[in-house]
Amino acid sequence: MIHSHTIRVRYSECDPMGVAHHTAYPVWFEIGRTELLRSAGLEYASLESEGIFLAVVKLDVTYKRPARYDDVLQVETKLIECGRVKIHHQYTLCREDETLSTARTVLACIGRDGRPMEVPAIILQTHSASE
Amino acid sequence: MIHSHTIRVRYSECDPMGVAHHTAYPVWFEIGRTELLRSAGLEYASLESEGIFLAVVKLDVTYKRPARYDDVLQVETKLIECGRVKIHHQYTLCREDETLSTARTVLACIGRDGRPMEVPAIILQTHSASE
Amino acid sequence: MIHSHTIRVRYSECDPMGVAHHTAYPVWFEIGRTELLRSAGLEYASLESEGIFLAVVKLDVTYKRPARYDDVLQVETKLIECGRVKIHHQYTLCREDETLSTARTVLACIGRDGRPMEVPAIILQTHSASE
């Protein structure tokens, strides 16, 4: 299960070095996850309205080359593993043929009370169905 | 009712012009409001936990001089008017004697259902008591 | 000279009220200005590389209805006036037929040294040509 989404670097995401601030990248990866989910027929917004929240518990980013203002980038998001309680994704951020960044995240499923819960069937099914 | 709060400009708030992005200022004004409220004995966090939300319905900012990375700034927040349904604040952002920006906001009181509600007694009392 | 651009509300732009934070709106308006300029054949990035910066000196936003996570919105950006030293824009933010926010900005032209400069011919021509 893999999905590619296009984003354009915003002025407000860039810093005095003239490049995208390193905290902009995980925002784009989050968009990548949302769009991967949407491509599989699930909307994260509707999960939340049913009391299912996906919280980032681990984030690892490698920055290879800077993204610049107004660059058009591809965020490639790949589902690596959808376990009983955690979901693993991998990301590649590219500007044409150039890889700017790679990353991994681990998400945990959280209920409305903020406590961990098992990944619900609706997510498991979507994720296995689309592999 | 007036309060002065010190902030330091963050790197992530600055843009390729090397100055604070214009959207950082209303973030600082929001902190100013929170601290004004706190100085009057009220915590905004506890208002929200009671289902009272204050939403910005109007924001006017004048930018006179740029704030730079690592600048230490004073946010002066003044309560102008606390009406039956709306609260008006005025802000001055200074770097020592220099005024960098002035602003005004209007807040509306919103219930948990997202609907407008009258400004509750606890806010009215605090605001009149501290004038 | 008017341009409409579509944006989708990001999760990271939303606050504990479950709606887009009021500082997300001016970010979208900035994107609106950039895309208006692009539609007229000018890239803001190339202006900056020539030492021409457009700084926001005034921002007025009216918030009518909240934008929510994952909403698809139209940012309509209109050039109101391009004077000798300042550029005025007006914005309407819509979700389908519903107007969520209106706004105005005034930009000033700034040189690499941070000093005001006259709006250069390349901007004036583009802006009058496209009216």
Next chain:
Amino acid sequence: MIHSHTIRVRYSECDPMGVAHHTAYPVWFEIGRTELLRSAGLEYASLESEGIFLAVVKLDVTYKRPARYDDVLQVETKLIECGRVKIHHQYTLCREDETLSTARTVLACIGRDGRPMEVPAIILQTHSASE
């Protein structure tokens, strides 16, 4: 070389889950690095004005417990290693006795031209002197 800095969670840093968005943490870690440097007698702003930039090339964050709006947190920043071309830091984010997050970053030294450069003597000296 270790430094502890206090931050308060901003409303604009919190998301619809009612907790700080995961991208707020690396912003706080960046502040931690800046304050560690300052405590050693160096200002990052003055490094940049001399053409020395420190770019994040690796970021690893583990999120254990959520930070909430208005929480007062301690960011403990520790210099792990200052090599010839890279600087390693480690972070612990605490709310009183509770550890909310741990993280590591690797920084690379970049010149005004965007190319990697050796960590300059002024940084090396400060960092070894303060160990």
